[in-house]
Amino acid sequence: MGTERRTRTPKYLQINDQLTAMIADMEPDTLLPKELELAETFSVSRETLRQALQLQTSAGRIYSIKGKGTFVARPHISKGDKLTSFTEDMEARGLTPRSRVISAREITPDTDTAHDLELDDGRTVFEIVRIRLADDVPMCLETFQTPTSFFPTLLELPLTGSIYELFRTHGRISITNTEQRITAALAKKAQADLLGVRPRSPVLLVNRVSSDQRGRLIERTESVYRGDRYDFRLSARRDGR
Amino acid sequence: MGTERRTRTPKYLQINDQLTAMIADMEPDTLLPKELELAETFSVSRETLRQALQLQTSAGRIYSIKGKGTFVARPHISKGDKLTSFTEDMEARGLTPRSRVISAREITPDTDTAHDLELDDGRTVFEIVRIRLADDVPMCLETFQTPTSFFPTLLELPLTGSIYELFRTHGRISITNTEQRITAALAKKAQADLLGVRPRSPVLLVNRVSSDQRGRLIERTESVYRGDRYDFRLSARRDGR
DNA sequence: GATAGTTACAAGTCTAGACATCAAGCTTCC
DNA sequence: GGAAGCTTGATGTCTAGACTTGTAACTATC
Numbered sequence: 085m086g087t088e089r090r091t092r093t094p095k096y097l098q099i100n101d102q103l104t105a106m107i108a109d110m111e112p113d114t115l116l117p118k119e120l121e122l123a124e125t126f127s128v129s130r131e132t133l134r135q136a137l138q139l140q141t142s143a144g145r146i147y148s149i150k151g152k153g154t155f156v157a158r159p160h161i162s163k164g165d166k167l168t169s170f171t172e173d174m175e176a177r178g179l180t181p182r183s184r185v186i187s188a189r190e191i192t193p194d195t196d197t198a199h200d201l202e203l204d205d206g207r208t209v210f211e212i213v214r215i216r217l218a219d220d221v222p223m224c225l226e227t228f229q230t231p232t233s234f235f236p237t238l239l240e241l242p243l244t245g246s247i248y249e250l251f252r253t254h255g256r257i258s259i260t261n262t263e264q265r266i267t268a269a270l271a272k273k274a275q276a277d278l279l280g281v282r283p284r285s286p287v288l289l290v291n292r293v294s295s296d297q298r299g300r301l302i303e304r305t306e307s308v309y310r311g312d313r314y315d316f317r318l319s320a321r322r323d324g325r
Numbered sequence: 326m327g328t329e330r331r332t333r334t335p336k337y338l339q340i341n342d343q344l345t346a347m348i349a350d351m352e353p354d355t356l357l358p359k360e361l362e363l364a365e366t367f368s369v370s371r372e373t374l375r376q377a378l379q380l381q382t383s384a385g386r387i388y389s390i391k392g393k394g395t396f397v398a399r400p401h402i403s404k405g406d407k408l409t410s411f412t413e414d415m416e417a418r419g420l421t422p423r424s425r426v427i428s429a430r431e432i433t434p435d436t437d438t439a440h441d442l443e444l445d446d447g448r449t450v451f452e453i454v455r456i457r458l459a460d461d462v463p464m465c466l467e468t469f470q471t472p473t474s475f476f477p478t479l480l481e482l483p484l485t486g487s488i489y490e491l492f493r494t495h496g497r498i499s500i501t502n503t504e505q506r507i508t509a510a511l512a513k514k515a516q517a518d519l520l521g522v523r524p525r526s527p528v529l530l531v532n533r534v535s536s537d538q539r540g541r542l543i544e545r546t547e548s549v550y551r552g553d554r555y556d557f558r559l560s561a562r563r564d565g566r
Numbered sequence: 567g568a569t570a571g572t573t574a575c576a577a578g579t580c581t582a583g584a585c586a587t588c589a590a591g592c593t594t595c596c
Numbered sequence: 597g598g599a600a601g602c603t604t605g606a607t608g609t610c611t612a613g614a615c616t617t618g619t620a621a622c623t624a625t626c
Contacts, residue, residue: 151619158540263560268509268527268552286509297388299399311509319504370581392588
């Protein structure tokens with residue numbers, strides 16, 4: 085423990101991690117030690133411990149009943165409230181995700197994109213078209229668009245991985261909000277060819293618009309998922325307050 | 326103990342409401358007063374104020390930058406991280422939602438349902454089949470199933486509204502977590518007839534499993550949405566920690 | 567035996583303050 | 597003139613304690 089060199093991570097986050105590991109080994113509905121005891125165990129004040137417990141609660145790993153105590157929740161719905169990304173989905177199913185870049189260029193956006201991203205006339209966007217594969221089987225045809233102004237050097241970077249990650253590490257932009265519209269349709273000829281399915285097969289159309297912490301609209305993505313091989317999973321949590 | 330409940334709402338929730346109203350009138354990126362001033366304005370301590378600010382932050386209405394201040398976020402993505410229900414979706418689009426109950430009965434669950442709800446042999450479920458309509462146009466065919474043990478009197482209540490609401494008000498069960506799987510398919514004959522579309526039209530298949538705060542599996546719902554009239558909207562927020 | 571009151575305990579709320587860290591402007595010194 | 601350091605002001609983290617409210621078990625009374 086003494087190796088903590090200038091502990092950069094706050095205590096409540098460290099405790100959060102330790103709680104996660106601790107709870108992973110416990111049966112559902114097990115009563116945890118009371119807050120004051122846990123606080124003493126971790127050598128912090130009760131309020132700091134409660135910050136960590138709050139994180140565990142919003143992650144759905146514990147629940148607490150006033151006057152009784154804090155308990156381990158059943159782990160059926162374990163993911164947080166964020167959408168599962170393509171990469172996460174594939175890895176959760178034991179598949180290896182890959183991407184094949186079809187095109188990457190700077191274009192004048194169509195009206196739909198200009199509207200969704202609230203772009204003025206004359207502004208351009210980067211458009212990146214990729215095929216997403218799982219174990220080398222095409223799953224999804226994805227068209228990503230972002231205003232060139234936010235991240236002018238985007239196309240100079242490798243585009244086979246997570247573009248969100250590029251925004252975070254190289255662009256200093258953290259995408260925190262995303263809104264999606266999902267509908268069902270039949271595959272068009274060109275889409276069907278790229279996805280390796282027959283035309284008029286059922287597909288999922290996903291239109292996504294994302295913004296950063298400040299509410300600035302960062303990107304819009306249109307995706308076509310094949311309906312025979314892909315299902316879209318998401319979990320949500322209603323606020324307990 | 327009848328009418329004199331006097332449920333005192335905590336200060337941080339009251340302040341949260343006042344902040345919501347206050348922010349609604351402000352331009353994006355406006356600098357808010359500093360935390361100590363706000364705390365004084367509301368006559369609470371800084372930590373209590375920060376609880377309210379935290380709620381505003383997770384609701385996406387404000388953002389704060391260490392060393393600079395707290396600002397009003399742009400309101401483009403305003404919804405929280407919860408899934409939009411059918412009723413909410415329809416009302417947001419200016420349509421009137423209704424339900425038509427096709428059947429409501431107690432049955433022995435099939436293997437899929439028994440598996441998803443982790444039911445032992447011999448347990449029965451209530452099955453409620455409904456058509457959800459918007460302005461009297463069929464949108465969705467919904468099959469709801471819940472173990473009879475949680476809420477034995479469910480079928481005695483009116484089933485045209487929100488069943489979650491019945492669980493909350495009459496069953497004393499608050500459904501907080503829900504996990505969904507969405508895929509695309511083609512409508513089968515019987516489904517197409519009920520939905521008023523041609524067979525082999527594109528539809529969205531949604532399989533939902535929900536649980537309460539303790540992680541107990543409460544319900545499973547299979548829904549068939551028509552792809553030509555319905556799109557499935559959802560918004561998510563990544564945790565800013 | 568049922569019911570109402572008492573008590574212990576645990577989480578929930580709230581406070582006043584201390585220190586840490588980051589951003590930005592200002593001063594000083596080379 | 598410019599870089600380095602200082603100062604100010606803001607959010608971020610943390611503490612010890614007091615008070616509030618809900619739960620459950622126990623007890624006394626009817």
